[in-house]
Structure formats: structure tokens, C-alpha cells
Amino acid sequence: xxxxxxxxxxxxxxxxxxxxxxxxxxxxxxxxxxxxxxxxxxxxxxxxxxxxxxxxxxxxxxxxxxxxxxxxxxx
Numbered sequence: 001x002x003x004x005x006x007x008x009x010x011x012x013x014x015x016x017x018x019x020x021x022x023x024x025x026x027x028x029x030x031x032x033x034x035x036x037x038x039x040x041x042x043x044x045x046x047x048x049x050x051x052x053x054x055x056x057x058x059x060x061x062x063x064x065x066x067x068x069x070x071x072x073x074x075x
Contacts, residue, residue, distance in 0.1 A: 007072050014065040021061065025054040 028051045036044060 004072065004075055007068050007075075011065055011068050011072075014061055014068070018058065018061045018065065021054050021058045025051060025058060028054070 028047055032044065032047050032051065039047075
């Protein structure tokens with residue numbers, strides 16, 4: 001497989017991962033906004049930790065995708 005095709009496949013996979021992480025992040029933020037009064041402190045803390053983790057994952061995937069796009073420009 002050519003290097004360009006390989007990078008395009010990686011970018012395609014990163015788009016899928018980015019979409020999944022974004023959906024999880026938005027869903028958890030919505031749940032947290034609706035249930036902050038009624039949920040237990042443990043559950044709220046866990047949700048907040050997962051939100052922070054998925055947001056960091058989104059940022060990492062985004063940086064990785066942009067570096068792959070830069071690699072494509074260089075080829």
C-alpha cells in the first residue's frame with residue numbers, strides 16, 4: 001500500500017474515533033446537566049472524570065489527525 005493511502009486510512013479511522021468520543025462526551029455532559037441535583041456524589045464524580053478523560057482523548061485524536069494531514073501535504 002502506498003504511503004498516501006496508508007495515511008488516508010489512518011485519517012479515516014481517526015474520524016470514526018473522534019466521532020465516537022465526541023458523542024460520548026456530549027451525552028455525558030447532557031446527563032450531568034440533567035442529573036446534578038439528584039445523582040449521588042460518587043456518580044457525579046465518576047461522570048466528571050469520564051468527561052475529562054474523553055475530552056482529553058478528543059484533543060489527542062484531533063492533534064494526531066492534524067499531524068497526519070500535515071504528513072499528507074508533505075508527500
